[in-house]
Amino acid sequence: MICPPLSPDPVVQDWIARHRRPVNFVLHILAIPPTILGVLYIPVYVTLLSVPVFVLAFLLFDGGFLVQFLGHAIDRSEPGEVTAFKKVWRRFCEQRARSRSAAVGGAAGRDAR
Numbered sequence: 001m002i003c004p005p006l007s008p009d010p011v012v013q014d015w016i017a018r019h020r021r022p023v024n025f026v027l028h029i030l031a032i033p034p035t036i037l038g039v040l041y042i043p044v045y046v047t048l049l050s051v052p053v054f055v056l057a058f059l060l061f062d063g064g065f066l067v068q069f070l071g072h073a074i075d076r077s078e079p080g081e082v083t084a085f086k087k088v089w090r091r092f093c094e095q096r097a098r099s100r101s102a103a104v105g106g107a108a109g110r111d112a113r
Contacts, residue, residue: 018077027071035064 008016019025038061045053072079078086 014083015080018072018080018083019075020077021075024071024075024077027067027074031064031067031071033064034060035068038062038064 007013019028038057038059041053041057041060044050045057069079
């Protein structure tokens, strides 16, 4: 039996929407490996406590991230980290507002007695 193709997951659709231009995609392809390599050098630095290894890890990680952010600036889209931070911040603010309104509602109910 032939099934129709499934629509992409919303996470994949969001990723595709934020990486529309080929330049952004190519910059990500070039910048992700050094970023990951920078992270992988951290245990080496911790083991050796070598300043040159730390500098190399720092430059690889930050350089890779900056190139990816450059791709998003060219594409005029938000990086996934910014989107995720905004989502978490929005949830935090909503929960705080709910807890404050519940506290105010509870205090008003006690005062009415």
